[in-house]
Amino acid sequence: MSNYNAVSQDLIKKLAEIIGDKYVISDPDRMDPYSHDEVTDPKYKKMPEVVVLPANAQEISQIVKLAAANNVPVIARGGGTGLTSASVPFKGGIVLSVERMNKIIGIDKENMFMEVEPGVTTGDVQKAANEQGFLYAGDPCSGDSSFIGGNVATNAGGNKAVKYGTTRHQVNGVEIVTAEGEIVTFGGKCKKDSTGYSLLNLVIGSEGTLGIITKCYLKLVPLAKNVMDVLAVFPDLKTAIGIVPKIMSAGIMPMCVEFMDNESIKCCEKFLNEKLPNSENGYYIIISIEGDNEELLEDQCVTIDEMATEHGAMTVLAADPARIWKARKAYAEADRARSLIFSMEDLVVPVDKIPQTVEKIAELGEKYNIAIHCAGHAGDGNIHANILKDQLSDEEWNEKLPKLQNEIYTAVYQVGGKLSGEHGIGYKRVKLLEQYANPVELKMMKAIKQALDPKNILNPGKVIDIG
């Protein structure tokens, strides 16, 4: 259908009656920050018709009911740190920011759960867990500013996913507001559940298209007493990635296993204006291990060092986390400093397919004469390929990028890979999903969206387009 109504003055008045005047924003200057996420390309910007800042699930319920009755979309928004424009209102409508719902409701130490509102930053969740001797294992790179609700909505990944899984694995329950404006909880504090279909897991990663998350039950794990980091530098990516299964088969379960290709290292070196180890020709593997027993961890570091050296590492550095993580943490920022506009791909492949995939990407970069920097989560096959616009004109960029992406994803799908490891589909990848997902899978996704949101009110045109 897609024939939504415009947000009328009357609707704005009714929204103000629900949540109070000061929490309804319609002034363009104040709405501007809600018109985009972290994607810097101006074509992924769209001004909301109105922004609302509700205080609780009851208010969200009323807003959704009102929107549905008026045939106006509702686009839920977290911290705005998304990388797929999932929270941008391309079909118009009400942007609903959960920023005021930022309370940590409670920490249940006995059952090891934290109950939070969706607008708490991931960093605050982590801090609150640490203060009680626990770890919240979700750890996306944007954690300082991303909201936990957004993490759940996109099934965010991050550095610790190799050991702990993605956000999906940290979430035991959610309360949502449905497309009909009903409030319902899936899961909760039971550690197991085989009570019917897992609607919990369906909502996780659905990017606000099947329900608006209003509360999360997060799992906590004991906080390890020690963390140690190792940087191993290899002469090529294949050798570098080859170390990953060897370490795991040796019974070491790292918390993080990251990689950076040589172009990324060079770009970071320039950005940081500081010499990085073996930047001339090195490929980095960064490993963090954690545990309570310091001696055992030191033994594991020695084992990793020995294995890496035997496996052809040129340099192995340990025990200086600031130095070791510096380049990896500067990766996205360094690319942005070089080229304000870039496309961050988030592809994922089986771990052993990383080398050939990165090689293929490098080849394609040369073919199109476009710089592509690869880094990411080696432990789970998640490659961030930053495709840099650099000096290309808008015309050239808009013509070349889709062709390049198509060649990349053709290669990715040939080795059993997928479009997104952790950023989601959002708006940016809807067409790519149409193209690369199995048609049966796509049909089933659409049938589910249609069944749960027949008016297509919740974040329409994201993930899949049934409009």
Place this chain on the structure above:
Amino acid sequence: MSNYNAVSQDLIKKLAEIIGDKYVISDPDRMDPYSHDEVTDPKYKKMPEVVVLPANAQEISQIVKLAAANNVPVIARGGGTGLTSASVPFKGGIVLSVERMNKIIGIDKENMFMEVEPGVTTGDVQKAANEQGFLYAGDPCSGDSSFIGGNVATNAGGNKAVKYGTTRHQVNGVEIVTAEGEIVTFGGKCKKDSTGYSLLNLVIGSEGTLGIITKCYLKLVPLAKNVMDVLAVFPDLKTAIGIVPKIMSAGIMPMCVEFMDNESIKCCEKFLNEKLPNSENGYYIIISIEGDNEELLEDQCVTIDEMATEHGAMTVLAADPARIWKARKAYAEADRARSLIFSMEDLVVPVDKIPQTVEKIAELGEKYNIAIHCAGHAGDGNIHANILKDQLSDEEWNEKLPKLQNEIYTAVYQVGGKLSGEHGIGYKRVKLLEQYANPVELKMMKAIKQALDPKNILNPGKVIDIG
């Protein structure tokens, strides 16, 4: 609708054309084993109209298309070890056993995955993993005879779920045949995936109602070199369960944490005809820990021993797994020996709510004058309450059981619990789910079933009844 057609001779002929004469069974004697699962109550038995034993997904696809065209249900069946009559054809139709699809397709050591057909027993999966130095962490008690496909379809739990999660957490991908007879794969060998809705997780635990599982991609983890077991006996259940969070907060992540109430211990003692420790008045907690470093594990055993003793344990035994696990493993069999007909409840509550829940169940047992034995997975709040028919007449049993169950589940839901931790809803608990699930959740489950299987062909009347 529910107005299915009977399986005609013509349909049987067509089935034989698809899979071959010898794999179509219509002789009642040979069909009898397919008329029930492990539930011994005769009212949960129903003879199939025909049983088919396909060899692969292509044959299943053709069978489902044929069934849909003829308006005949298809009921997928694994090892027949279910406890909810999920695979019994109460609405008639074709029982489709995957017993011939019993190949381990391959073990990918680099990526740590095993690709299997659904008819492989869980035990064979575990064995094959162990032989390559890996652990397959799914471990339902019926593992020797249950099929991996059935484990996935019910999201089976088991002893190791406290550390590794349920079957859901061991499965990275499935191939299914949809209600339209299409073959599609969700997930695969990518360790991360945020590429649209998680249909993988929707299918896991859907008990053959949304698709028939024809292949599974299972995660493997490194096999720990050592396992150690501890039995701690406490004077009451509250004290016993109280030790669980203490151990976990001490940074020890056990692989198993099981419990048994005193009635269960006594029943096992009688069944085994052998004195069990503190059987007069004890409550058992059984803990297994695993790791590569033997010394560290021994230290952890000492810590557990000290914590348990300080916490009021009457006896702590270590290092004799056969003796320690004997009673727990005999639990269901002992109850069956005492009362052939019994109802095994599979409720799950937040861990700290186990004691009050088990106390409430004991109270209700007294009120109804029915013996109820509780044991289960203390680490994840999963209580198996065996309600024994004993000498009750069928009339008394059929009258009292639903009332007793209603009182139990009212108490369970009051503390945030659920109907099933690991056995699923199947047929036995459909009415209970109607009664206890949130109506919005139920409505959404039905909308999904309706959207993905509009003809209601796949295992109708199980989990939810849209007929």
